[in-house]
Amino acid sequence: xxxxxxxxxxxxxxxxxxxxxxxxxxxxxxxxxxxxxxxxxxxxxxxxxxxxxxxxxxxxxxxxxxxxxxxxxxxxxxxxxxxxxxxxxxxxxxxxxxxxxxxxxxxxxxxxxxxxxxxxxxxxxxxxxxxxxxxxxxxxxxxxxxxxxxxxxxxxxxxxxxxxxxxxxxxxxxxxxxxxxxxxxxxxxxxxxxxxxxxxxxxxxxxxxxxxxxxxxxxxxxxxxxxxxxxxxxxxxxxxxxxxxxxxxxxxxxxxxxxxxxxxxxxxxxxxxxxxxxxxxxxxxxxxxxxxxxxxxxxxxxxxxxxxxxxxxxxxxxxxxxxxxxxxxxxxxxxxxxxxxxxxxxxxxxxxxxxxxxxxxxxxxxxxxxxxxxxxxxxxxxxxxxxxxxxxxxxxxxxxxxxxxxxxxxxxxxxxxxxxxxxxxxxxxxxxxxxxxxxxxxxxxxxxxxxxxxxxxxxxxxxxxxxxxxxxxxxxxxxxxxxxxxxxxxxxxxxxxxxxxxxxxxxxxxxxxxxxxxxxxxxxxxxxxxxxxxxxxxxxxxxxxxxxxxxxxxxxxxxxxxxxxxxxxxxxxxxxxxxxxxxxxxxxxxxxxxxxxxxxxxxxxxxxxxxxxxxxxxxxxxxxxxxxxxxxxxxxxxxxxxxxxxxxxxxxxxxxxxxxxxxxxxxxxxxxxxxxxxxxxxxxxxxxxxxxxxxxxxxxxxxx
Numbered sequence: 218x219x220x221x222x223x224x225x226x227x228x229x230x231x232x233x234x235x236x237x238x239x240x241x242x243x244x245x246x247x248x249x250x251x252x253x254x255x256x257x258x259x260x261x262x263x264x265x266x267x268x269x270x271x272x273x274x275x276x277x278x279x280x281x282x283x284x285x286x287x288x289x290x291x292x293x294x295x296x297x298x299x300x301x302x303x304x305x306x307x308x309x310x311x312x313x314x315x316x317x318x319x320x321x322x323x324x325x326x327x328x329x330x331x332x333x334x335x336x337x338x339x340x341x342x343x344x345x346x347x348x349x350x351x352x353x354x355x356x357x358x359x360x361x362x363x364x365x366x367x368x369x370x371x372x373x374x375x376x377x378x379x380x381x382x383x384x385x386x387x388x389x390x391x392x393x394x395x396x397x398x399x400x401x402x403x404x405x406x407x408x409x410x411x412x413x414x415x416x417x418x419x420x421x422x423x424x425x426x427x428x429x430x431x432x433x434x435x436x437x438x439x440x441x442x443x444x445x446x447x448x449x450x451x452x453x454x455x456x457x458x459x460x461x462x463x464x465x466x467x468x469x470x471x472x473x474x475x476x477x478x479x480x481x482x483x484x485x486x487x488x489x490x491x492x493x494x495x496x497x498x499x500x501x502x503x504x505x506x507x508x509x510x511x512x513x514x515x516x517x518x519x520x521x522x523x524x525x526x527x528x529x530x531x532x533x534x535x536x537x538x539x540x541x542x543x544x545x546x547x548x549x550x551x552x553x554x555x556x557x558x559x560x561x562x563x564x565x566x567x568x569x570x571x572x573x574x575x576x577x578x579x580x581x582x583x584x585x586x587x588x589x590x591x592x593x594x595x596x597x598x599x600x601x602x603x604x605x606x607x608x609x610x611x612x613x614x615x616x617x618x619x620x621x622x623x624x625x626x627x628x629x630x631x632x633x634x635x636x637x638x639x640x641x642x643x644x645x646x647x648x649x650x651x652x653x654x655x656x657x658x659x660x661x662x663x664x665x666x667x668x669x670x671x672x673x674x675x676x677x678x679x680x681x682x683x684x685x686x687x688x689x690x691x692x693x694x695x696x697x698x699x700x701x702x703x704x705x706x707x708x709x710x711x712x713x714x715x716x717x718x719x720x721x722x723x724x725x726x727x728x729x730x731x732x733x734x735x736x737x738x739x740x741x742x743x744x745x746x747x748x749x750x751x752x753x754x755x756x757x758x759x760x761x762x763x764x765x766x767x768x769x770x771x772x773x774x775x776x777x778x779x780x781x782x783x784x785x786x787x788x789x790x791x792x793x794x795x796x797x798x799x800x801x802x803x804x805x806x807x808x809x810x811x812x813x814x815x816x817x818x819x820x821x822x823x824x825x826x827x828x829x830x831x832x833x834x835x836x837x838x839x840x841x842x843x844x845x846x847x848x849x850x851x852x853x854x855x856x857x858x859x860x861x862x863x864x865x866x867x868x869x870x871x872x873x874x875x876x877x878x879x880x881x882x883x884x885x886x887x888x889x890x891x892x893x894x895x896x897x898x899x900x901x902x903x904x905x906x907x908x909x910x911x912x913x914x915x916x917x918x919x920x921x
Contacts, residue, residue, distance in 0.1 A: 223438045225430055227251065227368075228379040230340070232431070234352050234438050244448065245357025249349035251380070253337040255284075256346055258353040263326040265451035270514070272323050274316055278307035278346055279332040280587035289585065302620055303586050307331075307343040309621050310367070311350050313728050314396035314404040318362040322452040329353065333587060339382045341588060344369040344394045348431050355435055358444035362732070365403060366431035367396040370424050372412065377423045383589050391416075393725075395424035399432040401733020405713075408628040411721035414743045422736050455518075459511035463519060466497055472523040478536045480566055480607075480654045480703065491516065521708035528688045528696050535704055536565075543683070543700035543749050548760040550671045557772040558672020560761075562664040564753075565702060566654035571664030572647050573672040575772045577818025578808040580643040595634055597646045599623035599661050605653045622658035623648075629662045629716035629724035630669070633677040640675060641775055641816050655702040656684035662716045662724075663757060670761045673768035678718045681754040685746050687711035687738075689731060697742050699749045713739075715746040719754060773818050776825045782813040784836040787864050795835065795864060803827035834862040839896050839905060844912065849890045857886050859894050859907055867905025869894060874909050885909075 224233035230252040240246035243259035250256075266273050280301060282289050300308070311331060319327075331346040347367025354361040371381025372391035386392045391412055396404040402421060409417070471490060477483045494512055495502070502509055527533040532540050544565030553559045558573035582593045599622040603610035615623070626648065634644070646668060648661035662682035669676050686701035686709040698705055706712055710731045716724040727739075780788065788809065789796045796807055805828045806818040815832060819825035839845070845861040852858075857874070860866040869892075874885040886892060886909075894907040 223434060225434055227427065227431075230380065232348075232434075234434065236352075236356060236438075236442055243353070243357075244359060245353040245355070245444075247349065247352040247356070248334075249345060249352055251340065251342075251345050253335060254333070254340065254342050254345060255335040256342060256349040257332045257334050258329065258346070258349040259332075260329045260350065260353040260357045260359070261327070262357065262359050262448050262450070263328075265324045266326050267324075269324050270453060272316065272319060273326045274312065274319070275326075275328045276308050276312035276315070276350065277328070277330045278304050278311060278343070279330060280304050281333055282587050284333045284336045285338050285587050287587065301584075301586055302624070303584075303588070305617050305620050306624055307346060309617055310343055310394060310396075310404075310406060311346050314347060314365050314367065315350055315354065315361070315363070317403065317730050317732070318365060318398075320360050320450070320452060322454045323360070323450050324453045325448075325450045327359070336588065338588065340380050341369065341383065341386075344396075347394075347396050348435075352435055352438065355439040356442040356444060358446060358448045360447070360450055363398070364432045364435035364439070365396055365398050366428045366435070367394060367404075368424050368427050368431070369394050370420050372409075372416070372420065377420055379423075379427055391420060393417075393420055393424070395421060395428065397425055397428040397432075398733050399429050401735060402428075402727075402739065403729055403733050405725050405727035405739075407722070407725035408631065409717075409722045409724065410632045411718050411723060413721045414740070414747060417722055417725070417743060418736060418740045421739060425736070453514075455511040455515040456507045459507040460515045460518075462498060462501070462507075463494065463512065463515045467494070467516065467519055469523065472520060473527070475520060475524075476535055476537065478565075483535065483704065487520065524704065524708055525688050525690075528698070529690055529694060532696065534698070536702060540696050541699045541745060541748070543752060544702070546753060546756045548667060548757060550667060550761060555771055557769045558668045558670075558674070560664050560667025560671050562660050562667060562757075564656065564660055564663075564700065566652055567657050567660050567702075568650070568652045569657060569660035569664040570649045570651055571661060571668040572649075573668045573674065574645045574647070575672065575674075575768070576643040576645070577773060577775060577806045578637075578641050578643060578816050579806050579818065580645075594637060594642075595627065595631060595644045595646075597623050597627035597630070597648065597661070597665060599626060599648045599650070599658065601650045601653070601657065605650045605657075622661065625658055625714065625716075625724055625726050626661045626665055629680050629682060630665050630676070632723045633666075633680055633718060635675045635677075641777060642674070642773075644669070644674060653703070655704075655706050656700065656714075658682075659684050659714055659716065663753060667757060667761060670764045672772070673765040675764045678720075679754055679757050680716055680718055680723055681750045681757060682714065682716035682724075683746050683749040683753060685711070685713040685715065685742050685749075687713070687729075687734075687742070695738065697738075697745055699745055711742075713742050713746070715743065715750065717747075717750060719751070773820060774822055774825050776817040776819070776829055778815045778817070778829060778832065780809075780813045780815055780832065780836045782811065785809055785811075785813060787835050788815070788832055790864065799828050799831045803831065807832075831863060835864050837862055839865065839899075841896050841899060844893060844895050845907075846891060846893050849886050849888055849892060852882050852886070852888055854882070857882055859892060861894065861896070861905065861907070865905065867894070867896065867907040869907045869909055873897075873907070873911070876910060876913050 235248045240259040243261045245260045344367040351365045370393040371378040371389045373389045390410040393407040547563045549561040584591045650657045659682035666680045686698035689695040711729045714726040808816045817828045847859040847861040856870040858866045895911045898906040
C-alpha cells in the first residue's frame with residue numbers, strides 16, 4: 218500500500234492511514250490501523266434519490282469473526298447474517314458525527330462501509346471506525362466538511378486513559394466515546410459509574426487533545442490524496458420564488474399563533490396555516506410556478522426560524538415554558554397485576570411504561586460477537602410503536618433507533634444493579650412508549666428505575682434522566698433548553714441526554730446538528746441537566762423511595778447452595794441424566810458454576826426445597842454408623858447393592874442380610890425392595906459396606 222508515512226503514536230499504539238490499493242472503485246477508501254487492528258473503509262456516493270426530503274446516508278459497521286481468529290458460536294449458522302446489536306450501535310456511532318458535516322438538503326445516496334478486517338481483541342474498534350470513515354470521506358470528492366475523529370476514554374482510579382483495554386473499561390469508572398473536529402466536540406456517548414460533572418468535562422477536554430492530533434493527520438493525508446474532481450450533488454431546497462412569496466404573505470403574528478402544550482393543538486394550528494397558504498397560492502400552484510412541496514418545506518423553515526427567534530430573543534418556548542422548566546411529571550406503579558414489576562413514567566405528553574421480568578441465571582443471554590463474548594443478566598428493550606405519535610406503520614422488528622435507545626437506558630441502570638452474588642436473578646426490562654412528544658428514551662430510563670424498585674430488585678438508588686436542547690444564532694448567542702419536546706428536538710441544534718443518580722452521571726449521549734460545541738457550553742449544559750434531573754428524582758422518590766422488601770408472588774424463587782466442586786459431576790450425572798431428572802421431578806431450573814455454587818430457580822418454595830433436598834442427598838457424605846432406608850438396585854450371588862442416597866450405593870453381603878444362614882440372596886430381598894441398612898465401613902477404595910443384620914434383634918429370624 219501507499220502512504221505509510223501518515224501515522225502518529227496514540228497511547229503506545231501506532232495509528233496509521235493507508236490508501237491506493239484496496240477498494241479502488243469506491244469514491245474514497247482507506248485502511249486505518251491502530252496497533253494490530255485494521256479497518257477498511259469504502260465511502261461511495263450515488264445519484265440523487267428523487268422525492269426524498271432527507272439525506273439518504275447509510276453507515277455500516279461490519280464485524281468479521283475472522284478478524285479475531287474466531288468462528289461464530291452458532292451451531293447451525295456459521296456465515297454472518299444480520300448485524301449484531303454491537304454492530305448496529307457502532308454504525309450509529311459513525312453516522313452521528315459525520316452526518317452534520319454534509320450540506321443540508323443533500324439527497325444523493327451515500328454509503329460508508331467500515332469493515333473490521335483484523336482486531337487485537339484488546340481495544341474496541343468502534344471509535345476507530347469514526348476516524349476511519351472520515352479518512353475515506355476526506356479523499357472521496359464528496360462535499361464533506363471534515364475531518365472528524367473519534368476516541369475512547371477510560372477512568373481508572375481517577376486517571377484518564379486513552380484507548381482503554383476491555384479489562385480497563387470493565388474495571389474502571391468511565392466508558393466514554395467522543396467525536397469531534399479540530400475546533401469542537403460533535404458527539405458524546407458514555408456509560409459511567411456515578412461520575413461527577415467536573416470529571417466528565419475533564420475527560421472531554423482530554424479526548425479533544427487527541428482528536429485534534431488525528432484531525433491534523435487527516436488533513437495532511439487529504440492534501441496528498443484528495444480528488445481534484447468533485448462529485449456533483451443535488452440539494453433539495455424550496456425554490457427562491459416560493460420562499461419570497463411565502464415571506465411576503467406569512468407574518469410573524471401568524472407564526473406566533475403556533476403554540477400549545479399538546480402536540481395536537483400545535484399540529485392543528487400548523488395545518489390551518491398550511492391551508493391558508495395553499496388557498497393564497499392556488500393560482501401559482503395551478504400554473505406550476507412552484508410546487509406545493511416547495512411551499513410546505515418553505516413554511517416549515519419559517520416556523521422553525523420563528524420558534525428559534527422567540528427562544529433566543531424572548532426566552533419564549535412553543536409550549537409556554539421557561540427555558541429551564543420541565544414539563545409536568547407523573548408516576549404510577551403496579552399497573553399490571555401479574556407481571557413482576559411495572560412503572561409508568563410520564564413527562565408532558567411523553568409516556569413510557571416499563572415492565573420488569575425476573576428469571577434465573579440460566580435465562581441470561583450469551584452475546585457472541587467478533588470481539589469479546591459476554592453474558593448479559595440485565596437487558597433493556599425499548600419499543601416505539603407508530604401509534605405513540607399518532608401514525609400508522611407496519612409492525613416490524615426493532616430498528617436502529619430502538620436498539621440505540623434501549624442500549625442507552627440499559628447502560629444508565631447498570632451501575633446501580635445489585636451484585637450477582639447477592640441477587641442472582643436475570644432481569645429483562647421492556648419499555649413501551651405509549652405516547653411521545655420528545656425525550657422518550659429518557660422517560661424509559663426513569664420508568665426502568667421505578668419498575669425495578671417496584672419489582673423488589675435491590676438497586677442502590679434511583680436513576681433519573683433528562684434531555685437538554687440548544688438553540689444558537691451562529692454568532693455566539695445561545696439558549697440551553699431543559700427537557701426538550703418534539704419540535705425543539707427537530708428544529709434545535711442539540712440533543713443532549715443525561716442520566717444519573719444523586720451522586721453522579723451513569724450515561725450520556727449527545728448529538729448536534731451544528732459544527733461543534735465548546736467545553737464551556739457543555740459544562741453549562743451538564744450543570745443545568747443536573748438541576749433538572751434532581752427535580753425528576755424528587756418526584757420518583759416520593760412515589761417509591763426505595764426498593765420493595767418483597768418480590769411479586771409471581772416472580773420465581775431462587776435458592777443458592779454451595780457444594781464441593783468435586784461433587785459437581787455427581788449432581789450432573791452421566792450425560793446430564795441426574796440433573797435433568799431433578800429438573801423434571803421438581804419442576805425447577807438448575808445452574809451450577811465451576812466454584813460449586815448451585816442456583817435453583819423454582820416457581821415456589823415447595824419445589825425449590827424439593828430440588829435442594831435431592832441435591833443435598835447426592836452431595837451428602839455418608840458417615841459410618843448411620844442408618845439409611847434405601848432401594849435394592851442390584852442382586853449378585855454374594856449380596857445385594859442398596860442405593861442409600863441418589864447416586865451412591867453399597868453392598869449388603871449375603872452374610873449381613875439376616876441373623877439366620879441365607880442360602881440365596883433372593884430368599885431375603887428382591888430387586889426394587891426398600892430396606893433399612895446401617896453403614897458399617899467405608900473401605901480404602903471408598904466403597905460402602907452395609908448391613909441389614911446389624912439392625913435386627915437377636916430374636917429376629919429370616920422368614921422363608
